Every structure is written in C-alpha cells, then in structure tokens.
Amino acid sequence: MRRADFAAPQCAHLVRTVGGGVAFLPPPLPPGISYAGALVRLLSAAERALGELAGVGDALPSPHLFTRALVRREAVLSSRIEGTQATLSELVLFEIERPGAHSGDVQEVANYVTAMEYLLGPGRDAPTGLWLLREAHHILLTGVRGETVRPVQFRTSQNWLGSTAGDIEEASYVPPPPELVRDCLDAFEHSLQRRHDLPPLLEIACLHYQFEAIHPFHDGNGRVGRLLVALLLVEWGLLPGPILDFSEYIERHRQEYYDRLLAVSTTGDWAGWLTFFLEAVGTQARDVLRRARALRELRDDYRSRVTGVRSSSLLPRLVDALFETPALTINSARDVLSVTHRAATLNIEKLVEIGLLVEVAPTGRQRRFLADGVVRVVNGEAGSPKRVAHPTLHAPGTTTS
Structure with a gap:
C-alpha cells in the first residue's frame, strides 16, 4: 500500500508501520455524512423491506424453527466468502451426527451457527462490546484452521490484505499497526455503545466498515464483522431474529464489496459504501421474505399431508x-x-x-x-x-x- 493510493484528505490518517510502509488509521465515528436524494430513497426502501420481513417473521406459527434454518444459510454463505466449501445439506447432516463426524470446512460453518446463537442468546447482562466479539471469534476458530492464532486476543503483529505475493508494499490495504489497534477498538466500542444521530441502518453500515478497517484479529475478521451486522439488526429492533442473509449479497458482489470498503479508506467515499450496504439489505430482505413465505407454505403443505x-x-x-x-x-x-x-x-x-x-x-x-x-x-x-x-x-x- 502506498501513500499515492490515497486522496489528499485521507493521507492525514496514514501512519508508519513495519518495513517503512504505511498503514491506515480509520478516524473515529461518526463520519460527516450528508445523505439526501438517492441515498434517502434507498434507506426508505431498505427500512420498508426490513419492516415487511419482521412482520412475516412475527406472524410465522413457529418463528424459531424458521430462524434456525435461515441462520444456517447465512453461516454457509458467510464462511464461503472466506474460502470455506460446505453446503447447507452438509451442514445439517453434520449437525445430526456430532460428535463423531468431523470435517474442517463444515465445522467452520457449524461454528458460525454456534457463534450467532451465542451472540443472541438469553441471559446477557453486559452491553454489546469488544468482549462479546472476542467470545464470538473464539467460537468461530475452535477446532478449525486458524485456531493456533490466539483466538480471543487481538492481533499483536501487522497484517494486510490483497497482496498475492505476501508483500506489504503490494497490499491493497494495510490496517492499523498492532500498537494502535487497542486505541482504535476503544473508539469503535465507544461508538457501538453510544449511538449517534444517524438512522440505525446507516450506523450499522458505518460500524461494519470501521471494524473491517481496523481488522483487529489475525484471522476471522470478515465473519465477525458480518456477525456484527446480524447482531445489531436484532439488538436494535430492526428484525425479530437473525434472518437476513446479508452474506448472500456480498458473495454475489464480492469484489464490489471489497472495493466499496476500500474506497471509504482511500478516498472517503462513504456514499458509495452506504449505497452498497442499503442495496444489500433491501435486496436480501425482499429475497428472505419470499423464502420465509415459501417455508410457511411448505410447512402447511407437509403438515396437511401427515395429518390424515x-x-x-x-x-x-x-x-x-x-x-x-x-x-x-x-x-x-x-x-x-x-x-x-x-x-x-x-x-x-x-x-x-x-x-x-x-x-x-x-x-x-x-x-x-x-x-x-x-x-x-x-x-x-x-x-x-x-x-x-x-x-x-x-x-x-x-x-x-
């Protein structure tokens, strides 16, 4: 990553890191966002789609049954973005066979389901914060690749993204140096717990970007960042459960997802990232709405066929x-x-x-x-x-x- 990759105002957030290279230090939230016109229309459409999805979720005869099925779908897709190859069928067959069955890829996906259930489980007194994300990260890496990179601990070495040769100078993005990670995370946690005057969906989009820009773990950052989106949609009252498979949209538009996140850092293009995020939420909410209705119809059909x-x-x-x-x-x-x-x-x-x-x-x-x-x-x-x-x-x- 080079200073020349950044627009002049963003260069103020560059710091020195290993080997004389530069790293990006994301400024604290909230950003100075001016949202109007097309962005407002997208926000309204996404909020409306989420409201319809929440209504269907509440109206289902056994909402928890369908939530479990849809969480598994999100787990498969979020893990696939990170290179894990497992299908929904493989996951559910794996779950009914445990503890005897073992497959690295399927175990990773199963861990995602467990992490989601932990994040949204009952009996949690403390507010959502870094402690919760560390615990989710630990669950994600238990018994799978990456377990040796000290789960629950934030990274103590420099990482970077997008360099096929393993060279930091060729990286597309270099997150904060390890000695500054904790300060960045403290500011992130403050924003997470304080809330701002932004609409909730825009605030969730900003928090997701900020977490990914800090990239605080040695491995598993993408999955934890997407778990955060699911958690906040439920915790902030936008959905009754983690039923939005946000990762499906990202998986279909993976390069644009990376490009939009990167552009916030390099050029300060918040509008492009927020547009992408709102399109993802609206598209997936409408898609899950169709599938939730189809599941309800299928359940009614199945029950009618066995109640003779x-x-x-x-x-x-x-x-x-x-x-x-x-x-x-x-x-x-x-x-x-x-x-x-x-x-x-x-x-x-x-x-x-x-x-x-x-x-x-x-x-x-x-x-x-x-x-x-x-x-x-x-x-x-x-x-x-x-x-x-x-x-x-x-x-x-x-x-x-």
Whole structure:
C-alpha cells in the first residue's frame, strides 16, 4: 500500500508501520455524512423491506424453527466468502451426527451457527462490546484452521490484505499497526455503545466498515464483522431474529464489496459504501421474505399431508422438527418424539414413503435422512419441491385392509 493510493484528505490518517510502509488509521465515528436524494430513497426502501420481513417473521406459527434454518444459510454463505466449501445439506447432516463426524470446512460453518446463537442468546447482562466479539471469534476458530492464532486476543503483529505475493508494499490495504489497534477498538466500542444521530441502518453500515478497517484479529475478521451486522439488526429492533442473509449479497458482489470498503479508506467515499450496504439489505430482505413465505407454505403443505385421520399423531411434530434442522437420524427422531427406536424408524420411513425425506449415504452405522425440499426453499432454489403422490396415510406399524 502506498501513500499515492490515497486522496489528499485521507493521507492525514496514514501512519508508519513495519518495513517503512504505511498503514491506515480509520478516524473515529461518526463520519460527516450528508445523505439526501438517492441515498434517502434507498434507506426508505431498505427500512420498508426490513419492516415487511419482521412482520412475516412475527406472524410465522413457529418463528424459531424458521430462524434456525435461515441462520444456517447465512453461516454457509458467510464462511464461503472466506474460502470455506460446505453446503447447507452438509451442514445439517453434520449437525445430526456430532460428535463423531468431523470435517474442517463444515465445522467452520457449524461454528458460525454456534457463534450467532451465542451472540443472541438469553441471559446477557453486559452491553454489546469488544468482549462479546472476542467470545464470538473464539467460537468461530475452535477446532478449525486458524485456531493456533490466539483466538480471543487481538492481533499483536501487522497484517494486510490483497497482496498475492505476501508483500506489504503490494497490499491493497494495510490496517492499523498492532500498537494502535487497542486505541482504535476503544473508539469503535465507544461508538457501538453510544449511538449517534444517524438512522440505525446507516450506523450499522458505518460500524461494519470501521471494524473491517481496523481488522483487529489475525484471522476471522470478515465473519465477525458480518456477525456484527446480524447482531445489531436484532439488538436494535430492526428484525425479530437473525434472518437476513446479508452474506448472500456480498458473495454475489464480492469484489464490489471489497472495493466499496476500500474506497471509504482511500478516498472517503462513504456514499458509495452506504449505497452498497442499503442495496444489500433491501435486496436480501425482499429475497428472505419470499423464502420465509415459501417455508410457511411448505410447512402447511407437509403438515396437511401427515395429518390424515389414520396417520401417526407424531408425524406433525417430526415435520416441524425438519424446519429447524432439515435432516434426521433414527436417534434424533427418537429424541424429538420421545419414543422407542422402532417407533422412530417407522415414523421416519413414513416420511420417506410420502416424499418428505430422502435417505442419503450413511456414515458408519447411522442411517441419515434429508428434507431436501426444505433445503431447496431455504437456499432459494428455483421451483417448488415436487409434490409426491402418496397412498392414504395410515399409522406406522399398521396395515390397510
């Protein structure tokens, strides 16, 4: 990174770092933002889309079931931005097999889900601050690559971004030197807890930029920064749960995302970054709204198909479980239903028979079943799950005359 890469006003925020290079010291928030015209229209559209999504979330018959499914989608996409290759199907199958199963990439995604649940879990007394982000970072790196880089600690060496040759001079961005990281983070935490006179969405966008510009950890900064967005959307009352998969938009527009963040540092272009952020929020809120409605319709359809007078009274409970974790083993079905192994097997086989579950290749001695229709809707894949023709339902373990 070179001084010549920065507009004259931004050069005031450059400091010396290792090897005689320069690093950027992001100034404290809030920036002097003048928002009007197109930015105001984007803000209104994004707020309206979030309001509609929040309304659908509150109206769902079992909101927590759908929240879990959508959180997993965000976990897959946020981790994919960092190079992790895992699918939603792999994640849910991994979750029902633990602790015996192990896969580095899938474990990273599972850690993201755990970190999200920790951030938004009950019983937290202290306000959101650096301590919480450190704990989330620790969860993200537990048992995976990067675990050896001292999770929970802020970095003690200089890092940089965008240099394929590993040369700091060729880096596209060099965050603050390690000896200044704590001062930057203290200012960040002050802004996080104090709030300003900006609309909440703009403030969240500013905080996300500031965290990424500081880049306080040795690894995992991008994931923690995106967790922060999800956390604040819920904590500040914009959504009832972490149901906005912000990372899907970033994954589709990855280079523009990096360019917009960088331009704030190099040229002070806040308008470009805020425009990108608001477009991302509005686009994803509308997309998740469609998927939430599709999930509700799919759940109603599935329940209607298992509530025949001669079907097992346990099947609706098993159907509901599929919208929280769209995969089952015999053991997990037994736990959901509080029944014997044989009864769990019979109920699962009934769902296979009518096309709500498919059996996938086992690992070891465990039979595994996937609700691929639920997975497709959560993923936003085109087309509705095919309705499978089925005979009149009868209770598992009985026969028709």
